[in-house]
Amino acid sequence: MKQDRRQFLKRLVVAAAALTAPSLIMHAASHKSTRSSKMKLSWTPYDLQLRHTFTISGFSRKTTPVVLTRLEYDGLTGYGEASLPPYLGETQASVIEFLKKVDLSGFSDPTQLEEILMYVDSIAPANTAAKASVDIALHDLAGKIMGNPWHKIQGLDKTDVPDTTFTIGIDRDEVVQEKTREAIGRFNILKIKVGGPDDKRMIEAIRSVTDLPLAVDANQGWKNRDEALEMIFWLKEKGVVMVEQPMPKYDLDNIARLTAESPLPVFADESVQRLGDVERLKGVFSGINIKLMKCTGMHEAWKMRQLAKSLGMKVMMGCMTETSCAISAAAQLYAGMDFADLDGALLIANDCFMGATLENGKIIASDKPGIGVEPSKELTFGR
Ligand code: MG
Numbered sequence: 001m002k003q004d005r006r007q008f009l010k011r012l013v014v015a016a017a018a019l020t021a022p023s024l025i026m027h028a029a030s031h032k033s034t035r036s037s038k039m040k041l042s043w044t045p046y047d048l049q050l051r052h053t054f055t056i057s058g059f060s061r062k063t064t065p066v067v068l069t070r071l072e073y074d075g076l077t078g079y080g081e082a083s084l085p086p087y088l089g090e091t092q093a094s095v096i097e098f099l100k101k102v103d104l105s106g107f108s109d110p111t112q113l114e115e116i117l118m119y120v121d122s123i124a125p126a127n128t129a130a131k132a133s134v135d136i137a138l139h140d141l142a143g144k145i146m147g148n149p150w151h152k153i154q155g156l157d158k159t160d161v162p163d164t165t166f167t168i169g170i171d172r173d174e175v176v177q178e179k180t181r182e183a184i185g186r187f188n189i190l191k192i193k194v195g196g197p198d199d200k201r202m203i204e205a206i207r208s209v210t211d212l213p214l215a216v217d218a219n220q221g222w223k224n225r226d227e228a229l230e231m232i233f234w235l236k237e238k239g240v241v242m243v244e245q246p247m248p249k250y251d252l253d254n255i256a257r258l259t260a261e262s263p264l265p266v267f268a269d270e271s272v273q274r275l276g277d278v279e280r281l282k283g284v285f286s287g288i289n290i291k292l293m294k295c296t297g298m299h300e301a302w303k304m305r306q307l308a309k310s311l312g313m314k315v316m317m318g319c320m321t322e323t324s325c326a327i328s329a330a331a332q333l334y335a336g337m338d339f340a341d342l343d344g345a346l347l348i349a350n351d352c353f354m355g356a357t358l359e360n361g362k363i364i365a366s367d368k369p370g371i372g373v374e375p376s377k378e379l380t381f382g383r
Helices: 002-034 092-101 113-122 128-146 173-183 199-207 225-237 252-261 275-281 298-310 324-331
Strands: 040-056 059-073 076-083 165-168 189-193 214-217 240-244 266-268 287-290 314-317 357-359 362-364
Touching: 040 092, 040 128, 059 092, 059 128, 076 128, 076 324, 092 128, 113 128, 113 298, 128 298, 128 324, 165 173, 173 199, 189 199, 199 214, 199 225, 225 240, 225 252, 252 266, 275 298, 287 298, 298 314, 298 324, 324 362
Parallel strands: 165 189, 189 214, 214 240, 240 266, 266 287, 287 314
Antiparallel strands: 040 059, 059 076, 357 362
16 A cells, blocks of 8 residues: 555656656756856955054054955856955955956856865965955855855854954054944954053053953064063953964964963964964964955865864954955854954945844844845946
């Protein structure tokens, strides 16, 4: 009886397939004839206007150049971005020069991420932001082909994320206090840039207006290990919860000793770029700050996250000043991390994408497929 029923169902499925298959084939054929099945990469330079002049240990600026990328395939569009803070060495011209060399004609399937990105990485050394702009657009496109956002593809709970820090640069007390007041109620943790002429005074100025937890980023600004350690003990008393890049990036022996004695977790930022840097930093830092622009994008960021976790290291997701395009890409992959610094799009006045949003102090990824973004103004891409 059971077998008869199975036979009947089988025949039904075969009959249904026979009925529907030709129309499906026809549909696919017409779909192909009107749309290109080759990936087409284009780009446009764009200048981000910062809401406030931004000063970190050693640099001050009011704009950040970026290059936005677009990858078209079979009627779908993926978006990407290279953010280019001037001190990192890449420019809009160098990114465009790199993008002109990217020839994707040998790849017919955009979901072959590993193969395509290995090729992109092999075109030239360095150029990490330029590579990230291709990686992000490709992930956006591949996610759209798969019909899912990347947090779902990776099996992450997009709400299981740390609060994002809101960054306050080195500045006069009144400016620092004004920025702090702006952040109160929107953010649950602030990131203070230290390594300036008078860090203690600046922390006290912030403490006079808020008791929110603080992260500090010295951007390699502390040169002496004993002074750095004394400073970290003082900062802990002031409600600081973590320290980023306290000392020069190659001074790993001193940093390792500092981390061993530090009452706060110490994170690598300038000391860590790509996957190959992670293993040697075990025992030197408590954790690493992963940024898409440093590590060539989402593909390698995910590998760094997995490797660091397997080595027992903490992980945070960071950013440059970026539009909601690159921020939304990072937001897809940071669930389960220890810290986040994803305020980049909130620091600019001319964001040109909609995607991840700030909700109760956390950056929450969108549920749209890919990286979950849409341009919020008309952008003209070309080659
Ligand atoms: Mg940093």
